[in-house]
Amino acid sequence: MKLHEYQAKQVFADAGIPTPASQLASDVDGAVAAAEEIGYPVAIKAQVQVGGRGKAGGIKLVDSEDEAREAADEILGMDLKGYHVDRVLVEEAVDFTNELYVGITMDRGEGKPVAMVSTKGGVNIEEVAEEDPDAIAREHIDPSFGMHAYQARKAVYDAGVDQSVARDVSSVLTTLYQLWDDRDGADAEINPLMVTSDDEVIAADAVMNIDEDALFRQPELAEMEEEAAGGDELEQKADEYDFDYVRLEGNVGIIGNGAGLVMTTLDLVDHYGGEPANFLDVGGGAKAERIANALDMVFSDDNVDSVVFNIFGGITRGDEVAKGINEALEQFDEIPKPVVVRLAGTNWEEGMEILNEDLVTVEQTLEDAVQRAVEYAAEVNE
Amino acid sequence: MSVLVDDDTRVVVQGITGGEGKFHAQQMMEYGTNVVAGAVPGKGGQEVEGVPVYDTVHEAVAEENADTSVIFVPPAFAGDAVFESLDSDLDLAVAITEGIPTQDMARVNKRLSETDTRLIGPNCPGLITPGEAKLGILPGNIFAEGNVGLVSRSGTLTYQVVDSLTNRGIGQTTAIGIGGDPIIGTDFVDALELFEDDPDTDAIVMCGEIGGEDEEEAAAFIDDYVDTPVAGFIAGRTAPPGKRMGHAGAIVSGSGTGTAESKISALNDAGVPVGDTPEEVADQIEEFLA
Numbered sequence: 037m038k039l040h041e042y043q044a045k046q047v048f049a050d051a052g053i054p055t056p057a058s059q060l061a062s063d064v065d066g067a068v069a070a071a072e073e074i075g076y077p078v079a080i081k082a083q084v085q086v087g088g089r090g091k092a093g094g095i096k097l098v099d100s101e102d103e104a105r106e107a108a109d110e111i112l113g114m115d116l117k118g119y120h121v122d123r124v125l126v127e128e129a130v131d132f133t134n135e136l137y138v139g140i141t142m143d144r145g146e147g148k149p150v151a152m153v154s155t156k157g158g159v160n161i162e163e164v165a166e167e168d169p170d171a172i173a174r175e176h177i178d179p180s181f182g183m184h185a186y187q188a189r190k191a192v193y194d195a196g197v198d199q200s201v202a203r204d205v206s207s208v209l210t211t212l213y214q215l216w217d218d219r220d221g222a223d224a225e226i227n228p229l230m231v232t233s234d235d236e237v238i239a240a241d242a243v244m245n246i247d248e249d250a251l252f253r254q255p256e257l258a259e260m261e262e263e264a265a266g267g268d269e270l271e272q273k274a275d276e277y278d279f280d281y282v283r284l285e286g287n288v289g290i291i292g293n294g295a296g297l298v299m300t301t302l303d304l305v306d307h308y309g310g311e312p313a314n315f316l317d318v319g320g321g322a323k324a325e326r327i328a329n330a331l332d333m334v335f336s337d338d339n340v341d342s343v344v345f346n347i348f349g350g351i352t353r354g355d356e357v358a359k360g361i362n363e364a365l366e367q368f369d370e371i372p373k374p375v376v377v378r379l380a381g382t383n384w385e386e387g388m389e390i391l392n393e394d395l396v397t398v399e400q401t402l403e404d405a406v407q408r409a410v411e412y413a414a415e416v417n418e
Numbered sequence: 419m420s421v422l423v424d425d426d427t428r429v430v431v432q433g434i435t436g437g438e439g440k441f442h443a444q445q446m447m448e449y450g451t452n453v454v455a456g457a458v459p460g461k462g463g464q465e466v467e468g469v470p471v472y473d474t475v476h477e478a479v480a481e482e483n484a485d486t487s488v489i490f491v492p493p494a495f496a497g498d499a500v501f502e503s504l505d506s507d508l509d510l511a512v513a514i515t516e517g518i519p520t521q522d523m524a525r526v527n528k529r530l531s532e533t534d535t536r537l538i539g540p541n542c543p544g545l546i547t548p549g550e551a552k553l554g555i556l557p558g559n560i561f562a563e564g565n566v567g568l569v570s571r572s573g574t575l576t577y578q579v580v581d582s583l584t585n586r587g588i589g590q591t592t593a594i595g596i597g598g599d600p601i602i603g604t605d606f607v608d609a610l611e612l613f614e615d616d617p618d619t620d621a622i623v624m625c626g627e628i629g630g631e632d633e634e635e636a637a638a639f640i641d642d643y644v645d646t647p648v649a650g651f652i653a654g655r656t657a658p659p660g661k662r663m664g665h666a667g668a669i670v671s672g673s674g675t676g677t678a679e680s681k682i683s684a685l686n687d688a689g690v691p692v693g694d695t696p697e698e699v700a701d702q703i704e705e706f707l708a
Binding site: 144145147149179180217220222249252253282284292293294295296297299300302303304305312315320348349380381382402403 | 517
């Protein structure tokens with residue numbers, strides 16, 4: 037779960053990390069009032085969950101009321117890489133001399149948290165990592181002890197941060213780790229961490245991703261989730277139904293159980309000349325209602341021309357799957373898109389007996405099911 | 419022969435009084451697994467499916483000589499359950515639970531390095547030695563006794579590949595689902611080493627997926643140490659880049675690893691053919707065994 041910038045900044049500020057003065061606004065008058073109160077120049081920043089907001093026109097620096105009004109009017113309501121902008125953060129523009137990067141994440145290869153510091157902040161840090169990996173200092177943390185102060189200092193000195201701000205950057209890094217640890221962070225990042233002409237450091241952006249699996253013990257952050265949710269209609273629907281869902285460009289809808297098997301189904305659609313419209317994993321042990329919800333999701337995508345259902349039951353039962361498919365399809369006078377079903381594993385025979393074969397096409401193997409769905413999708417486009 | 423699990427394995431099921439724990443304890447016993455105890459705090463003294471339940475894993479070890487645990491404990495408490503099994507000096511702990519917070523697993527991972535217990539999972543289907551014993555939730559009926567070792571990050575993909583093998587009359591020594599979480603106990607390299615050392619395993623299937631660098635590491639290990647022929651499969655060739663990996667996560671390594679292409683080419687460089695479909699993997703294994 038990713039927090040919005042304004043939410044992450046609030047969490048960081050509450051922990052004691054310096055952030056610029058800012059206010060959230062959802063209309064032009066509110067944005068202008070906020071700018072007047074903070075004092076020019078201010079940055080007006082679209083609050084949507086996409087990278088590269090600045091380049092896409094979602095962040096504007098303004099010097100006067102007229103400019104603030106114009107910028108707020110332009111940004112509010114705009115469509116930014118598919119996301120509707122309905123809120124802006126109006127923020128004090130920091131006069132800086134230098135930009136740094138600090139971040140904490142889990143290094144899955146090491147199975148340990150890692151703190152990262154770079155003097156190449158303010159730019160796309162992924163490109164830095166790719167082209168000049170040595171420009172990012174990395175310090176692994178033993179999760180049973182937490183970050184020692186010397187480790188924060190070491191990372192900061194290894195990165196070549198200037199002496200004049202080293203102590204403050206170390207302190208920000210230590211606080212960021214504590215925050216990451218206390219709040220079950222997946223990633224916590226500040227890019228850029230700006231250095232002012234007075235040698236003060238200030239977090240000009242804030243990224244906080246929370247481990248979804250730990251939200252049960254982070255009630256305060258879980259409350260932010262509803263606000264943080266967004267994205268397109270289908271992705272919101274997937275959130276409501278609690279599916280792992282990714283929308284793609286193609287026209288063959290895909291539903292399966294287990295991420296590896298669903299990905300394999302996508303790959304086979306591609307292999308047989310089709311294009312996957314989505315990734316949808318119903319997870320383990322799905323009951324009939326969940327299966328019906330999955331079909332509802334995929335039918336809601338106008339790009340979908342055919343659907344392939346691939347279930348290999350372990351903990352998931354074929355009879356429940358078949359019930360769900362029947363329930364979802366029996367409500368239509370005419371099935372909106374052809375559905376191909378492949379059931380294997382636990383209770384597949386019971387499932388096949390229940391499944392209403394007037395409504396779907398049944399295939400025995402994964403390969404046959406995928407090929408049939410690809411054929412159906414191709415027929416629609418002929 | 420087999421690796422890690424056979425009919426001598428003495429299993430304690432942590433969480434045996436829960437719905438999943440009870441159902442799968444029963445399924446494991448029907449398959450022939452020697453389930454000797456359950457462990458659930460506050461439920462000591464009960465019996466489930468004829469199996470005595472203890473309050474702690476330590477008691478299950480003392481009273482029933484359990485040497486292996488299978489964990490069906492809800493995510494909020496599963497990290498603690500794994501700690502308990504490590505503290506009980508078991509040989510093997512298999513964590514089926516999905517959704518354990520990553521930071522809990524980082525702490526488990528640290529403790530694991532200080533003990534002799536082997537962990538499989540979490541978020542995995544478990545492992546099975548066909549005809550002898552299964553630990554976890556795998557559907558036993560699709561497996562057959564034989565000479566192919568299988569290791570996979572994905573549960574349902576394991577079933578798919580095993581089904582292709584079994585349908586051709588190719589059985590398995592042991593199949594291990596290592597789980598797809600960011601932090602897991604036994605990884606590909608550990609499993610490959612076990613199969614390489616098992617005289618009855620004549621070929622190995624390794625099923626990976628995008629994300630992380632475990633497959634690249636496995637490829638390097640195969641190149642250096644594995645003589646048994648290995649066939650691979652990598653799921654997620656068509657997955658959109660950047661959708662699943664967090665921002666900071668992507669810059670840890672700072673190189674182009676983690677994609678399907680990098681994994682496939684690393685495996686190919688190590689002499690491992692990677693199938694485009696599960697059936698092609700089975701074709702390859704058939705060829706190895708011919």
